[in-house]
Amino acid sequence: MRDRLFTIMEDNGVEYEDNVLVTEIDSIQYMSLMVEIEEEFEIEFPDMFLGENIFENFDRLCEIVFGLVGEVA
Amino acid sequence: MGYKLSKYLYEDEKEGYVFLYNTYKVDMLKIKKPLFEAIKENLSDIKENPENPVIAKLIEKRYLVEDSVNEDREGDLMYLKTCHSNKQLLLTILPTEGCNFRCEYCYEEHKQNKMSEETQEALIKFVRKNLKYYGGLSVSWFGGEPLLYPEIIEHLSEEFKKICKNFKKPYTAIMTTNGYLLDYDMFCRMKKCNVTNYQITIDGPAEVHDKQRFLAGGQPTYDKIISNLTDIKEKEKSKFYTFSLRTNLTVQSAKAYPKLAQFLKDNFFVDGRFTPRVRIAWNGTNDADYEKNIISDISSIFGEGSSLEQTQENLQKSMYGITDENALRKNFNEIMFAHYPCYAAKANSFIFGPDGRLFKCTVHFDDSKDGVAGYLKPDGHLEVNDTIDAKWITQMTAKDKGKCYDCKAYPLCQGVGCPYKMSVRGRRDDECEAKVAEIISTFRVFSSNEKICADVEEMLA
Known part of the structure; x- marks a missing residue:
């Protein structure tokens, strides 16, 4: 699952160095990524994550997504 | 070193405070008048990294700038970053100029055309050839009514997604639609095309909307859109x-707006995915007097006020007072950023008609002199008329530029705003004055909210 998530980010040109985001993500791209992850993993991000830049750290992103899917990262 | 007040500030005084409206940072704050006066008197003594936290905050938020800063050049730089960026390839695509509506104020000719397969393939080749120069692809579906031909949107989206995936670049899409054909099944089809934002027009309660926005056969549309x-x-x-x-807003929709606003608030704006956007209705001309007349006609509905500025303020109070506090910041930003240069002024923005014609502006398709800026060839090559293109994507003449440098709103419109008005047709003082009045009134309306306009000392608490 981590690979699937990484592929989504990579296909959208989002890059990480040592798990830290090095790409600038604008608001439209943010929406688009959130939607793609929701579709891919059949999840819905609850309000608590809306104010947070969940893409900032890849480990944190995995933790959130897998938490919503119900799996351990 | 010494500091000075940024030249891009409007100052307003209310209830013992000075309100500072910052057009460079699109920000505002208030400061007790005696404190502000004291800071102003000693600007030349301010050193780098000042100990006074209020002064440090004013520097951090760019209300104060170093004496040596040439703010005109920074304004120019903003223009270059906004209009000559290669961050994204911005395409506006018209699958058709045809429409199932016949809105009473619509400026389009409703040509019953459809993008041919040859043009679609040329468009795909254009993206394939050019995406490498940009950071991503963003498509805006427009028309006519784009949902008359969803199969075109689906085909192009599928190809664009493949190209973006190969280049490892993001693909995003938005759509302007009348909403009549956007039932849930269609929405799901568009989800697969990455469309995440829609602009849909509702001009009033049914009795008003249906008089302004009806089907080609005259039938009503309100109930279907709301459903x-x-x-x-x-x-x-x-x-x-x-x-x-x-x-x-026309005179009749303005009269009914309070009723519509209440309905939208109760049924849609309670859901953060839905936000209001209010504009003066287009009348097919670029007559500044038309806008002034409408504002004047509707001013009594929204409260009395003799000056243009006061009328704008009353109008905005009524329009934007309908949203809850959480939506305020979003609304404020959206309204202020609407003053930034239009996509028509951007070198990375291309509008393609159904026949492969290149437009710069979705309003001036049919301007016989400057409307068409080029043609898309079957091999994906874009033949651009530089004489026309230059009028859209460069700033105005040096003579007018001087006036922009004297204007506190320069970082917002960046000497461009609407390039048709500022450059293609030519700048008019009265239009700029109306724009400035609108900007100041927006700041004023939102300044009453502490979340948007805080006391600088309370920010430090």
């Missing part, structure tokens, strides 16, 4: 599909 939106709101759980509900 579609309600259905999507209830069935779609993701928070990342958003809807700007636009109202075009």
Whole structure:
């Protein structure tokens, strides 16, 4: 699952160095990524994550997504 | 070293405070008048990294700038970053100029055309050839009514997604639609095309909307649009599909606006995915007097006020007072950023008609002199008329530029705003004055909210 998530980010040109985001993500791209992850993993991000830049750290992103899917990262 | 007040500030005084409206940072704050006066008197003594936290905050938020800063050049730089960026390839695509509506104020000719397969393939080749120069692809579906031909949107989206995936670049899409054909099934089809934002117009309660926005055969459209939106709101759980509900103000829709606003607030704006957008209805000309007359005609509906500035303020108070506090910041930003240069002024923005003609502006398709800036060839090569293109994507003449440098709103419109008005047709003082009045009134309306306009000392607490 981590690979699937990484592929989504990579296909959208989002890059990480040592798990830290090095790409600038604008608001439209943010929406688009959130939607793609929701579709891919059949999840819905609850309000608590809306104010947070969940893409900032890849480990944190995995933790959130897998938490919503119900799996351990 | 010494500091000075940024030249891009409007100052307003109310209840013992000075309100500072910052057009460079699109920000505002208030400061007790005696404190502000004391700071102003000693600007030349301020050193780098000042100990006074209020002064440090004013520097951090760019209310104070170093004496040596040439703010004109920084304004120019903003223009270059906005209009000559290669961050994204911005395409506006018209699958058709045809429409199932015949809105009473519409400027389009409703040509019953459809993008041919040859043009679609040329468009795909154009993207394949050019995407490498940009950071990503962003498509805006427009028309006519784009949903008359969803199969074109699906075909092009599929190809664009493949190209973006190969280049490892993001693909995003938005759509302007009348909403009549956007039932939940269609919405799901568009989800697969990455469309995440829609602009849909509702001009009033049914009795007003249906007089302004009706089908080609004259039939009403309000109930169907509201039913579609309600259905999507209830069935779609993701928070990342958003809807700007636009109202075009005419005298009759302005009169009914309070009723519509209450309905939209109760039924849609309670859901953060839906936000209001209110504009003066287009009348097919670029007559500044037309806008002034409408504002004057509707001013009594929104409260008395003799000056243009006061009328704008009354109008905005009524329009934007309908949203809850959480939506205020978003609304404020959206309104202020609407003063930034239009996509028509951007070198990375291309509008393609159904026949492959290149437009710069979605309003001036049919301007016989400057409307068409080029043609897309079957091999994906774009033949551009530089004489016309230059009028859209460069700033105005040096003579007018001097006036921009004297204007506190320069970082917002960046000497461009609407390039048709500022450059293609030519700048008019009265239009700039009206724009400035609108900007100041927006700051004033939102300044009453502490979340947007805080006391600088309380920010430090």
